[in-house]
Amino acid sequence: xxxxxxxxxxxxxxxxxxxxxxxxxxxxxxxxxxxxxxxxxxxxxxxxxxxxxxxxxxxxxxxxxxxxxxxxxxxxxxxxxxxxxxxxxxxxxxxxxxxxxxxxxxxxxxxxxxxxxxxxxxxxxxxxxxxxxxxxxxxxxxxxxxxxxxxxxxxxxxxxxxxxxxxxxxxxxxxxxxxxxxxxxxxxxxxxxxxxxxxxxxxxxxxxxxxxxxxxxxxxxxxxxxxxxxxxxxxxxx
Numbered sequence: 001x002x003x004x005x006x007x008x009x010x011x012x013x014x015x016x017x018x019x020x021x022x023x024x025x026x027x028x029x030x031x032x033x034x035x036x037x038x039x040x041x042x043x044x045x046x047x048x049x050x051x052x053x054x055x056x057x058x059x060x061x062x063x064x065x066x067x068x069x070x071x072x073x074x075x076x077x078x079x080x081x082x083x084x085x086x087x088x089x090x091x092x093x094x095x096x097x098x099x100x101x102x103x104x105x106x107x108x109x110x111x112x113x114x115x116x117x118x119x120x121x122x123x124x125x126x127x128x129x130x131x132x133x134x135x136x137x138x139x140x141x142x143x144x145x146x147x148x149x150x151x152x153x154x155x156x157x158x159x160x161x162x163x164x165x166x167x168x169x170x171x172x173x174x175x176x177x178x179x180x181x182x183x184x185x186x187x188x189x190x191x192x193x194x195x196x197x198x199x200x201x202x203x204x205x206x207x208x209x210x211x212x213x214x215x216x217x218x219x220x221x222x223x224x225x226x227x228x229x230x231x232x233x234x235x236x237x238x
Contacts (some may be wrong), residue, residue, distance in 0.1 A: 036051070037195050153191055
């Protein structure tokens with residue numbers, strides 16, 4: 001099979017702690033890299049088809065420990081939440097049930113988050129490798145310590161329809177947006193900046209709901225498709 005020469009694709013969770021990692025991976029892929037970020041790094045059928053249509057040379061999937069989206073899904077599977085019909089829950093619950101059946105496990109009740117994460121990463125890796133057969137695929141599981149000391153920071157969410165921008169560039173746009181709204185004293189390094197990045201914001205409507213209802217994020221900053229890159233010296237703080 002001839003080697004593909006399309007863009008490098010990075011798929012990651014919207015968690016603010018992944019911003020430096022996504023930045024590094026995207027920069028390593030050069031100017032043509034494209035980035036997709038959703039709650040839990042979840043890909044629905046539309047996003048998977050969009051990625052395949054781009055004929056990427058490689059795909060890096062970046063799941064991580066201490067994932068808020070997986071905590072939420074696990075609570076729902078255990079009947080502890082009020083949003084049991086979300087796509088995030090349906091997808092993760094389906095993967096979990098398949099994994100438990102294949103391993104002879106039980107129903108998945110009261111499974112620890114660490115074990116839940118390992119199962120979903122293992123099964124997700126297998127599914128995505130099949131989904132993107134013929135494309136160089138790599139899972140970049142990331143260990144993140146719980147960010148103690150950041151609890152007093154305000155959380156904000158960027159929803160970008162431009163998948164060619166890096167976290168640092170989106171950080172710049174967010175800072176400019178918020179300075180126009182709150183004044184010149186606003187500093188982006190003083191917030192936790194979550195990022196959803198998809199080619200059409202409608203594809204991430206449930207992810208936005210999760211950010212608002214579960215994470216309590218009220219400040220949503222839109223970045224429209226076609227927004228130009230404005231490269232300069234950036235500093236992303238985890």
